Amino acid sequence: MAKFNMAKTKVPMPEQDPDVRNKNFDEVSLGYTLEMAKEEASRCVQCKNKPCVSGCPVGVKIPEFIHLILEDDLDGAYRKIAETNNLPAICGRVCPQEVQCEGKCTRGIKDEPVGIGRLERFVADYRNNKKYNKPVEITSINKKVAVVGAGPSGLSAAADLAKRGYSVVMFDAFHTAGGVLMYGIPEFRLPKKLVQKELKNVIGLGVKLQTNTIVGRTIYIKDLFDQGFEAIYLSTGAGLPRFLGIPGENLNGVYSANEFLTRMNLMKAYKFPEYDTAVHIGKKVCVVGGGNVAMDAARSAKRMGADVTVVYRRSFEEMPARIEESHHAREEGIKFMNLHNPVEIIGENGWVKKVKLEKMELGEPDSSGRRRPVATGEFEESEFESVIIAIGQSPNPLIKNTNSDIDTESWGGIIIDDRTMTTKEAVFAGGDAVSGAATVILAMGAGKKAAENIDKYLSEKDK
């Protein structure tokens, strides 16, 4: 039996200094060296019941890949991860590990859990930095499947279908594939070059990509069947921004987080005027919300030189953001105004001037298990020049509006059965389009499951 490293805490990950990084868009976390990775890998006690695996939405064989790191077999470790995960360099960075794999880790009962995300990231980065990667051998089965939306869920489904021999075409409305990985999550958390590398890995499996194609406008679902696609996977995400529904929301200086982040990440507005797209961010910025999107917006605005305050209607404990992100945000000098809820945005000459906030207190837990914010009737006003609204997104209604035979929930989510099929034959759906805005890894898990179901459906159809 090998000796385990019984250190109570994770091997720290090198990071850019908060005061340096809040002025640039380079990646905050720098990743492990081989020595650090091996030291951390030896904290895994290779327990028999493997609770970590059950905590991973795509069931990565965690103890096995960690063991291969210790054996210096990094290629083997990558292959082990890739058996179930198509985008490991991304998951290792953006998964909320504290409520998934690491939340279940045996070492986490007494000490800090094993840094599974960091190790997955290390292995994926090692592989992506290699000059030559052996192509995967695939036997083609000459059947066409269309994937609508090339975000994490679509990419995952496309990769799994391609590995099973299907001829897959991904359609994306934007000029670049990647969905939220490209337009939503900022460069300093998920470098776009890396997303493109992972995308290349998927394309390398023989998947075709057609950008600038909006299903429901440029091409309809009916056309796809006419073109010989035998099944369709809808992974159109939850890109419709929610607004607060309060007076002043259409003043200049008010952004949805989607608009602000799309301008910043996809269009590189932080490099204006080298890039053509502009963004107009004032000196004092208010970000409304407490999720990852709010943290991303706040930290991006900070990097544009603004004084940023996050306004959230519950307390710090209830914030749905990944712990590492809210922690990073605090380190970078973002202010938090918890238990406050905006009730009006007040303008001057058409521009944001002030935000009127109501103080909140915590009541009984609601259906999400979090304590419900209750209005106190006490108000205050705070001066801001910009407001970014990050209170969630709903599924894009375009598919619903152009396909009366695909049923949706009242809030927009596409309804699927236990085969992940929609109410339209041979049309499957998954990811945020079904669940509403969730996480990258849950969307990938849904894509994986759909690929399995599509394969089963098409194989049985032939019999």
Next chain:
Amino acid sequence: MARIIEKTNLNDNTIKFVVKAPAIAKKALPGQFIILRLDEKGERVPFTISSTDDENVTIIVQIVGGTTMRMNALKAGDGFLDFVGPLGKPTELDYLKGKNVCVVGGGLGTAIAYPQAKYLHEIGANVDVIMGFKNKDIIILEDELKASSDNLYITTDDGSYGRQGFVTQVLGDLIKEGKKYDHVLTIGPAIMMKNVVNVTKPHDIPTTVSMNSIMVDGTGMCGCCRLTVGGEMKFACVDGPDFDGFLVDFDEAMNRSRNYATEEREHICKLTGEVRNG
């Protein structure tokens, strides 16, 4: 890459591009638009589809800022890196068959009004067209619109061609003279559309306006193009661009169109190396 088949300068600041985009050409209907991006560093800019044939999409572009200035430097054979569409809801026109319709366009709005007038004329509506321009040098599509209307009225602000004055004046005069319109469609600067509504509303003539908000994605995912219609928040790119003119908050829409005025000037300065104040 969408190849430019033909580029024609209609006048000093208006360009017509015929772009090869068969998938879009096949699906486009009057009232819809495309979004294009010039190159890797380009912004996404919306342009209304002026006409289509089997293979190609025609757009008419006014040179107003950085991107359109750079578009003017392109020639046939060059291409746009990204060209996506058709976007927006098509204008509902079929129910106007046999009705008396007035199409009112201002400046570049003429290019947008043209496919609507043409379609209405083809389905058998009685179509009057009123087109307004600053002066006679910037008049576009006169022959095309003459062929697609029963009566064509052209106005110029300075009287250098046609009637002198604004389109609203002609519209008001025609109504006063006893013309009975069942519907008015208007496309142009927000201030012009607001004034057209001020003419039609007292006579209770239903009026459709085509809003030209600032856009990013054009697919309903950011809300940059939002406006207030009948007290509700709408996105011009997916709920429009056409709306009931009686219900649109034009003052708010005009304010929102000034959101990036400072940055646009900076952008033009970078390209021209000179200071512009317009």
